[in-house]
Amino acid sequence: MTLESWIPIGMFLLVAMMIPTGLIGLGFAFGARNSRPDIGGNRGFAFESGVSTGHAGRQRNPIDFYLTAMLFIIFDIEMVFMIPLGLVIQDLGTYGFIELLVFVGILAVGYAYVWGRGALEWE
Amino acid sequence: MPIWEILALFVKGFVIANLIMVVFALMTWVERRLLSFFQYRLGPNRVGPFGLLQPIADLLKLINKENFKPNAVSAVLHLAAPIATLFFALAVFAVIPFGNEDWNLFGWVTPSSMAADLDVGVLFAIAMSGLGGYGVIVGGWASNSKYALLGALRACAQLISYEITLTLAMMPVLLMTGTLSMSKIAEGHLDWSIGGWHPWFIVWAPLGFVLFLIAALAEANRAPFDHSEAEQELVGGFHTEYGGLRYAAFANAEYLHLLAICAIGVTFFLGGTSIPGLPDANAWLDLLSFTVKMAFFVFVFIWIRATVPRLRYDRLMRMGWKALLPLATAQFLITALIASQGWGRA
Numbered sequence: 001m002t003l004e005s006w007i008p009i010g011m012f013l014l015v016a017m018m019i020p021t022g023l024i025g026l027g028f029a030f031g032a033r034n035s036r037p038d039i040g041g042n043r044g045f046a047f048e049s050g051v052s053t054g055h056a057g058r059q060r061n062p063i064d065f066y067l068t069a070m071l072f073i074i075f076d077i078e079m080v081f082m083i084p085l086g087l088v089i090q091d092l093g094t095y096g097f098i099e100l101l102v103f104v105g106i107l108a109v110g111y112a113y114v115w116g117r118g119a120l121e122w123e
Numbered sequence: 124m125p126i127w128e129i130l131a132l133f134v135k136g137f138v139i140a141n142l143i144m145v146v147f148a149l150m151t152w153v154e155r156r157l158l159s160f161f162q163y164r165l166g167p168n169r170v171g172p173f174g175l176l177q178p179i180a181d182l183l184k185l186i187n188k189e190n191f192k193p194n195a196v197s198a199v200l201h202l203a204a205p206i207a208t209l210f211f212a213l214a215v216f217a218v219i220p221f222g223n224e225d226w227n228l229f230g231w232v233t234p235s236s237m238a239a240d241l242d243v244g245v246l247f248a249i250a251m252s253g254l255g256g257y258g259v260i261v262g263g264w265a266s267n268s269k270y271a272l273l274g275a276l277r278a279c280a281q282l283i284s285y286e287i288t289l290t291l292a293m294m295p296v297l298l299m300t301g302t303l304s305m306s307k308i309a310e311g312h313l314d315w316s317i318g319g320w321h322p323w324f325i326v327w328a329p330l331g332f333v334l335f336l337i338a339a340l341a342e343a344n345r346a347p348f349d350h351s352e353a354e355q356e357l358v359g360g361f362h363t364e365y366g367g368l369r370y371a372a373f374a375n376a377e378y379l380h381l382l383a384i385c386a387i388g389v390t391f392f393l394g395g396t397s398i399p400g401l402p403d404a405n406a407w408l409d410l411l412s413f414t415v416k417m418a419f420f421v422f423v424f425i426w427i428r429a430t431v432p433r434l435r436y437d438r439l440m441r442m443g444w445k446a447l448l449p450l451a452t453a454q455f456l457i458t459a460l461i462a463s464q465g466w467g468r469a
């Protein structure tokens with residue numbers, strides 16, 4: 001695979017970049033201007049359904065999100081290993097299949113551990 | 124590569140990308156009309172014949188909206204997030220094989236009707252649709268609002284959880300085709316046969332197809348998994364602080380994401396452009412067949428949105444990790460057995 005075969009991708013990505021920037025640019029060019037600058041900053045507060053905004057939006061978050069992201073990395077790495085093995089499994093035959101079983105088996109042990117420790121639970 | 128050829132590639136990319144934008148515009152109309160019919164009302168039918176010009180009216184309205192930026196946001200990120208999201212959503216279409224035949228346009232034969240036949244097309248598609256999550260989380264963080272941040276976190280956790288299932292559900296087809304090129308995968312079912320027939324991969328991996336459908340719903344943030352914008356809980360989710368065309372870019376990206384996943388599903392499980400009993404169709408028929416299959420996918424997604432209530436978030440995550448993941452692995456192992464033994468190879 002030569003560098004030249006990426007030129008079509010590059011051209012498409014160029015177009016794909018032009019469309020969103022053009023769209024947002026249209027908003028800058030033709031969007032309505034602020035007709036009441038005298039109201040000042042109040043209209044720019046974060047939306048909180050009419051309740052007082054209180055402190056800033058960036059605050060402490062549940063740990064579950066962080067945990068999920070970590071688990072995702074483990075399983076995504078698994079996919080990274082699985083794809084090359086999967087592509088050649090027809091050439092490897094039974095040997096490749098047993099290899100795959102061993103790999104999935106090791107992974108299953110980790111999966112069972114994570115399940116048992118309750119990392120997959122959400123409250 | 125000579126400069127005119129690069130220019131031709133640019134024009135081709137331009138045509139494909141803009142056709143996709145037209146399909147997106149039509150799809151918003153189709154979705155609103157269909158949802159209306161499901162709910163025993165008429166939906167948008169005033170602008171143009173059958174309301175077909177409604178998307179154009181919507182666009183004109185959105186262009187006229189003030190390009191508003193709330194006080195507390197990070198200005199650069201707030202602007203960059205919708206652009207990035209739409210960019211990544213569009214980029215997936217670079218490797219979608221809308222047809223494998225060459226097109227004969229006024230005596231000038233153009234290459235096949237996909238923007239780029241990459242050897243690693245599948246990886247490119249997965250990567251680009253995965254990068255879309257960045258736009259969501261950056262947009263939510265830059266908004267500096269509680270609802271937006273929580274919506275972004277939810278969306279991100281959901282995206283990454285279901286991305287594993289999505290990739291794992293696609294693996295059976297990769298096992299059987301042994302390639303990452305989207306155009307070769309679309310024709311891959313010809314190498315396998317049951318009793319002289321060459322069924323699509325949906326027959327070889329039915330469970331994989333169902334799991335792909337479910338994971339695709341979650342990946343595209345569609346009901347019943349639209350937790351990033353659960354309006355009863357989070358106002359508008361990660362795009363609460365967005366308006367006008369910036370919001371439109373997010374909505375646009377969401378629809379494009381759905382279309383892209385539909386197209387990938389058609390390529391993987393429904394035989395791409397192939398028509399049963401008609402092996403030598405021309406490029407137009409190929410495109411028609413691909414479009415009909417995609418329209419079916421889209422209809423099913425709209426149908427599900429009109430039928431199924433939203434899942435609670437903890438149940439959504441539990442289902443993803445505890446039910447879909449083992450099932451997808453089971454399908455993966457079964458297909459691995461078939462592929463490694465070569466049962467049914469033509």
